[in-house]
Amino acid sequence: MALRAVDIHGKKYNRSLFVCVILIATFAGMLMGTSLGTALPTLMTDFHIDLATAQEATTWFLMANGIMIPVSAYLSTKFPTKWLYIAAFALLLIGQYISYSAPTTNWHLFLIGRVIQAIAVGITMPLMQVVIVYIFPAEKRGAAMGLGGLVIGMAPAIGPTLSGWILNSDHSFFGFTLTNSWRSIFLLPMFVIGIDFILSFFILHDVIPNENIKLDWRSLVQSTLGFGLFLLGLTNVANSHYDGWFDLPHVVLPGVVGIFFIITFIWHQLEMNKPFLDVRVFKIKQFSITTLLTSLSMMVLMGIEMMIPTYLQEVRGLSPLSSGLTLLPGALIMGLMSPISGAIYDRAGAKRLARVGFMILTMATLPFLFIGLTTPTDFITVFYSLRMFGIAMVMMPLTASAMSALPQDKAADGTAANNTSRQIASAIIVSLLSSVTQNIANTQGPAASLKTANIFEYSRKTLDAMLSGFHVSFAITLLLALLGLIVASFLHAGKVINQSDDLLENKEGI
The missing domain is CATH 1.20.5 (Single alpha-helices involved in coiled-coils or other helix-helix interfaces)
Incomplete structure (x- = not known):
């Protein structure tokens, strides 16, 4: 594969440097999605808020990100690739700085910064996948999508470990000190995005054909x-202030x-000649099945990703750093395997990888149903790592297969549809499991009077109730992994190569 490529204006550019810049920047942006998970106790103390309010730092990020992704198809078609990236990087820097500098008396300003960050990531994440479709030939796309797995999968996985390490103590880099404060969690990504923002003017090019379409x-x-x-x-x-799933207003x-x-x-959209988001892409069977499987894999990932750090800190009493280090090997394994699984996809296709991956996910999730108050952390590390191995075998091959099932000019619509589905799936599973865990902990927890009568018995029953909530949440995650294993059998055998526009048109009558 030649390093030099040509953009839509006929100008040569370095494809490797181009991909490197967008991968690093998107990785730094996506770290923001989960990196505050281990910082919630610190946020609660500094802003004088409860846990339900502190969780808005994550939920509002997910919500704003989910809103923005459907718009990405229009933006990538309307605006030049280079300047769209530059605008997104600038927006990300602004959002990170607002949250970083927000006074502890103004929680809403902190959330505004989080929303701005999510809007920027809602542009860069799907745009990265569209760019890969346009700048790599079909036979190389799996490996390139595998590198994208370092962003989409590894960034959320490594976020808790990184923030736990930052919160543990002060750290110095090149004479610059990161203090053990939640504010420092924003500094490292800001530094990386700042460098990428400058490099973007020289390295990025317009690679996606544009149309002067009206909004x-x-x-x-x-x-x-x-x-x-x-x-x-x-x-x-x-939110603990509301009545769960049946809260009407x-x-x-x-x-x-x-x-x-x-x-x-x-x-x-179905009535429009040039839709804002072409939902007709779901009429292609391979795209629909792979998008469903990608959403299921994201739910299985987030189902454990959001629960285990809470279990380790609230039930086992580990520090943020210790809980992060428990999960670090899994994050590293996923980072290592994502490009490898992408390369395997280029030879074998997605069906075999998906079936093996979901089988590993099912078997590695089962032991979490039996964790207790004294389960060794090594046990959790091993099976969490196996799960991340399974995720790596599933996530990027399925994404590459979904994109390859579409005509190239539908890449932006397909990416937006795929990412929107995945984001909604993430929001559903986080809300579902948080609600289930909290409700079970509340209903099975001890009476408040026991706290004064026998504090030790009160603590034991509280931990038992929390464990019951975690066990049910892990059982739901296991069922989703089994569902993924079943659905994977309907995938097309072998590798899917880009279909023609005629295929999309023929499918429209189905």
Whole structure:
């Protein structure tokens, strides 16, 4: 593969440097999605807020990111690739700085920064995948998507470890000190994004063909209200101030209204000659199945990813650093295996990898149903690492297969649809498991009077109730892994090569 390539203007550029810049920047942006998980106790103390409020740092990020992803198809078609990236990097820097500098008396300013960060990541993440489709030939795309797995999979996995390490003590780099404060969690990504922002002017090029399409405001409003309200309802489920899944004004109403706008959005897209987001891509069987499997794999990933750090800190009493180090080997394994699985996909296709990967996920999730108060951390590390190995075998090959099932000019629409589905799946599983765990802990927990009568018995029963909640959450995750194993059998055998536009048109009558 030659290092030199040509952009849409006929100018030569270095493809390896191009990919390196966008991978590093997107990785730094996606770290923000999970890196604050281990910092929640610190945020609660500094901002004088409860756990439900502190969790908004993650839930609002997921919500804003989910709203933005459907817009990415329009943006990547309308605006030059280089300047879209530059704008997104600048937006990410602004958002990170707002959260970093927010006074502890203004939690809402902190959240505004988080929303701006999520908007930027909602542009860079799907744009990265579209760029890979355009700059790599089909026979090399699996390996390139494997490198993308370092971003989409490893960044959320390594986030808790990195933040735990930062919160453990002060660290110095080139004479610059990172203090053990939640603010320092933003500094390292800001430094990386700042460098990439400067390099973007010299290394990035316009590689996606542009069209002077008009913004369909009706579609934008329907998309924003639909996905925004639906995800808002989901994120409110875990809020301790509300009544769970049946809270009418905060969960049910926004969820139902959101679904209504999503349906009207889809209907409107099907009526348009040039849709805002071409949902017809779901008429291609291979794309639909791989998108479903990618969403399931994300749910299986997040199902353990969000629960284990909480178990390690709240039940086992580990420090943020210790809980992060327990999960670090799994993150490293995923980072190592993602490009390898992408290369295997180029030779064998996605079906075999998906079946083996979901089988590993199923077997490695089962032991988590039996963890207790004295389960060795090495036990958790081993089976968590096996799960991440399975995720690496599934995630990027499925993404590459989904993109290869589409005509190249539908790459932006396919990427937006694929990522939106995955983001909604992540929000659903985080809300579901948080709600289930908290509800079981509340209903099976001891009476408040026991706390004064027998503090030791009260503590034991509280931990037992929390464990019961975790066990049910892990059981749900196991069922999702089994479902993925079943659905994987419907995948196309072998590798999928880009289909022609005629295929998409023929499928439209189905």
